[in-house]
Amino acid sequence: MGAKIISGTETAKAIREELKLEIDELRAKHNVVPGLVTILVGDDPASQSYVAAKNKTAHALGIHSEQVTLPAGTSEEELLELVGKFNDDPKIHGILIQLPLPRHINEAKVLYAIDPDKDVDGFHPVNVGKMMLGEQCFLPCTPHGVLELLMRAGVETSGAEVVVIGRSNIVGKPVANLMLQKRPGGNATVTLCHTRTKDMDFHTKRADILIVAAGVANMIKGDQVKEGVVVIDVGVNRIGTTESGKAKLAGDVEFDSVRDKAAAITPVPGGVGPMTITMLMKNTVQSARQHAGLV
Ligand SMILES: NC(=O)c1ccc[n+]([C@@H]2O[C@H](COP(=O)([O-])OP(=O)(O)OC[C@H]3O[C@@H](n4cnc5c(N)ncnc54)[C@H](OP(=O)(O)O)[C@@H]3O)[C@@H](O)[C@H]2O)c1
Structure with a gap:
């Protein structure tokens, strides 16, 4: 019941306000x-x-x-x-x-x-390689958004057991990589799960931070996590249509049952989604700075 809701909508709004100031200053100065x-x-x-x-x-x-x-x-x-x-x-x-x-x-x-x-999407092998090496580069937007959400919510990642479900090139692998980098927001002990993982519950139940990016609606339930876990639900699954004809969305995490045990959790929608576009804007501003020799 008491889980803190980590709002991507609010966090994205705060970052956009910062970006707007930075963009105004870049133009003016x-x-x-x-x-x-x-x-x-x-x-x-x-x-x-x-x-x-x-x-x-x-x-x-x-x-x-x-x-x-x-x-x-x-x-x-x-x-x-x-x-x-x-x-x-x-x-x-x-x-x-x-x-x-x-x-x-x-x-x-x-x-x-x-x-x-x-490459503001961070998909070019040069940027993927630099990310792996911990060098300055364009980070892929969704994993970067996950990192920012955790950091701005004050979640301690150093030494944490982080379990990531999903190993795609755009979410799972890069998010796992970012979490183990030797810098703020990283320093975690990371386990990466996928469809060949033998005992998923063994891993999810010992996670301090659980990041789910599998694309399977409601696959993680309350009995698969431990008390006090922080859950980042990257999944966006269309599970029908609302009465007004809009797509009805569900995450990869069964929100109600997991919220009962979690210390903090992201909703779907309103969690990781708004962060992705915001990180694209952040990368574009970073690129403009770099091209102008302002970094
Ligand atoms: N919020 C956002 O901005 C945003 C951005 C990107 C993606 N997403 C969402 O995030 C989800 C994942 O996206 P993606 O592009 O990474 O998907 P993807 O390319 O389909 O990869 C899914 C990964 O999850 C693993 N997986 C699938 N079912 C599983 C299961 N039952 N148990 C364990 N592992 C399982 C797969 O394992 P294998 O490798 O073994 O097949 C694969 O590695 C989707 O719902 C997508 O819509 C959201």
Whole structure:
């Protein structure tokens, strides 16, 4: 009953306010306006709404944002050419390719064509490698958001038993990596679970911090966690539609039963989700600073 709710909505709002001040100062003092381009190929409704939300947030913060929407039949060559154009565009500091891309386009080839210094999604192997080495780089947005949520909620990670469920390249693996880095927000003892893990409950029950990114609605229940655990639920699962026709969402964690035992927990929606877009904005501002020689 007494679990603290770690609100991503509130935390994201606070970070955006900080960013807005930073952007205003960059413009006023250095004549620098951070620039972001989002590239969407095809007409997938979910991707359209993600891209629209990113542009809306960028605009509200005073970031110069461009949106390019290409037909589903766009060739790989055309897309690579466009990426090259934005790599060379001094107004643009961040290039985001909305995934997934249509099947005929090699996703890795396109992502790897982005200048690593403009890779604000943090997916380029140069940034992934630097993250692994603990060097300054663009951190992937969702794992970075998880880290910020924990730090700003005052959760001690040093020496904590952190269990991550899910080993994807965009969430599970990078979040596990960030939690074990030798710096504030890291220094944890990390266990990474996946579908081949033999005894999931053994791991979840000893977690001080449990981060779930499996994409399975309500898979973690109250009897699988210990008293006092801190739970970060990354999962976003559509489990139906509300009366008003909106998608009904559930996390990977059964909120009510886990909340009864947890010290703190993120809700879905309103947890990790709002942090992801905010970290994209943070990376874009960081990139603009770097390009202007202000770091
Ligand atoms: N809030 C946000 O901003 C945000 C951002 C990104 C993703 N998400 C959400 O986070 C969730 C995960 O996303 P993703 O892209 O990482 O998914 P993904 O690529 O499908 O990876 C899921 C991972 O979870 C593991 N897994 C699946 N079912 C499992 C089970 N029953 N037991 C143990 N492990 C299991 C898989 O193991 P194997 O490797 O063995 O298959 C895989 O490693 C999704 O719900 C997604 O919508 C949210």
